[in-house]
Amino acid sequence: MKKNQTGERIANALEAQIHACDLLGSPLTKAVLEICLENFKADGIVASLTRGWVGDPLDDNVPLRLAGFIHFNALGGDAGLAPHFESCGGVFAADKKPDLARAVLACFIQHEAEARRFFRRTPQTNETGRAGILLLGFSEIARRTELPLRLREMGASAGLNLLFDKFNYEIETANGPVTWGAADSALTISTQWRGAVPPPLQADIEITDRAGCDLFPVAINDAEARRALEAWVWGDMSARRARLLAALSIADASPPELQRADAAGWVAAQIMQRPPRQTTVLYHSIVWPYLDVSQRMAIESAFAQAGETVTPDAPLAWLKMDHDHIQSFSHLSYRLWTGDNGPEGEDVFIGPCHPHGADIELTEAFDAG
Ligand SMILES: C[S@@+](CC[C@H](N)C(=O)[O-])C[C@H]1O[C@@H](n2cnc3c(N)ncnc32)[C@H](O)[C@@H]1O
Structure with missing residues (x-):
């Protein structure tokens, strides 16, 4: 050029x-x-x-x-x-x-x-506001399978959303305000769930273990990597910065386990073998547009293969707070294989949402009112 x-x-x-x-x-x-x-x-x-x-x-x-x-x-x-x-x-x-x-x-x-x-670094944030939307998906999967969750996050960045159950939530819903989580948490996530009335949140969501991968995992115990993570949040966006610092303080106490890996291979390894008496939940937020066609196909075929082998004691869920492609809107949806609903599992579209998690519009089909 x-x-x-x-x-x-x-x-x-x-x-x-x-x-x-x-x-x-x-x-x-x-x-x-x-x-x-x-x-x-x-x-x-x-x-x-x-x-x-x-x-x-x-x-x-x-x-x-x-x-x-x-x-x-x-x-x-x-x-x-x-x-x-x-x-x-x-x-x-x-x-x-x-x-x-x-x-x-x-x-x-x-x-x-x-x-x-x-300049060789890719701008990389880790937005805990998205936990305010993911929570609904985790709760639904836990409610439906009645099992603890084994969390696996692809494109986890610093892995802060793997700690979603350690945050406090203040949610405006069509049925009035709802709170969830640890009231004394350093981090409060505020969000709005509009439209249909959501099903009641599970009071406790038990997590058996949590792990994530990223092409460039952010090691929060490395001072320079941590400062770079802070630097990507603009210097006059105080609310976002406060959320990040609070989440980092929580992660310091229980650092999430992160691997440097391409999602395509890592997902297959996480979902093929599923321990019994827990639901494996592979999830991601705002990662799909970053994957190329071959990576997406590898992940889709890993789910197709894993879906063939699901049994009721080791269900599998694929939870997305993501775009289908970069021009599309972000939305929350999940696919659940219960072991009783066949190799295709069941797709549930919950609704379109703000990409940082400020709100979601729950579809009528999801109405619990
Ligand atoms: C927009 S960030 C979202 C981070 C996090 N999920 C969140 O919601 O805050 C996208 C993340 O995907 C990661 N990523 C992109 N391509 C990837 C791949 N092929 N495998 C694993 N991670 C990838 C990036 O490094 C980055 O951390």
Whole structure:
């Protein structure tokens, strides 16, 4: 690709992300990217850092990598950056943008080699708000199978949602407010379940064991990996940051078991052999669009094969809070093989939901009212 074509694509990617930051309510990240765009157009340090990008700069989230690196350094104590970041106890004010610009550019210039290394990281968050939607699926599977759950999460990131039963939930439903979980938990998840009346939640959901995989599992006991996980949450999104820090404090006490593995092979290994007297629940949230066709087919055929061998004492469930593909809406659904319902199992569509878990619209077919 010619240099000016790449340049145009990087400028377009920055403009698109600036627009997205505006819509999503992050004036700070918007300002950081505006500074990057201006410097890029002036052929400054941002141009020299991004010019040779081989992939598609928008698909590869080049703007988020730039903003992530700046936040990473703010969290690391950069004295010029920190005063503009709520996450560091500061505050962003539009009239301080020239100071922010000096700090951003100085950071890229002073840490150019680290920036180049950081840009190899894929932006990666772990959104515990999604547990507010997954909970309904776990409860339904536990209610229907009357067995404890063996949790297996693919694309688990830092594995925080494997600890869903250690969070406190405040849920608005069509039948009024519902609470669930540990009232004294460090983390409260607030969500709305609209539309149909959900079945009562299982008071206790027993978990026999929990494990996850990710291509890039986040080791929360590694200070740099942990800071990067924090850095991907924009520096003025205080509620999201508070959720992440609370979940990390819970995970510190009982770290989830994570493997570095491609979901395609890992899923097969987890669901083929199922211990008795527990329901194996393979689940994922916002992972499916990241898989290519061959990975998806491998997972689907692993379920088809496993579905042939399900017996009533070792049921199998596939719970998704996910998209079918990137353009589609996210939704909660599950397929359950009880051992009595044949090799195809039963598909249950619960409803479309917000991708971060803010709400779900329960379908009429799911009405328990
Ligand atoms: C958008 S994040 C969602 C993380 C987590 N499920 C959540 O809800 O917060 C997608 C995750 O999928 C992982 N991932 C992408 N492709 C994968 C693959 N082939 N196998 C395992 N994990 C994968 C990424 O590394 C990333 O952690």
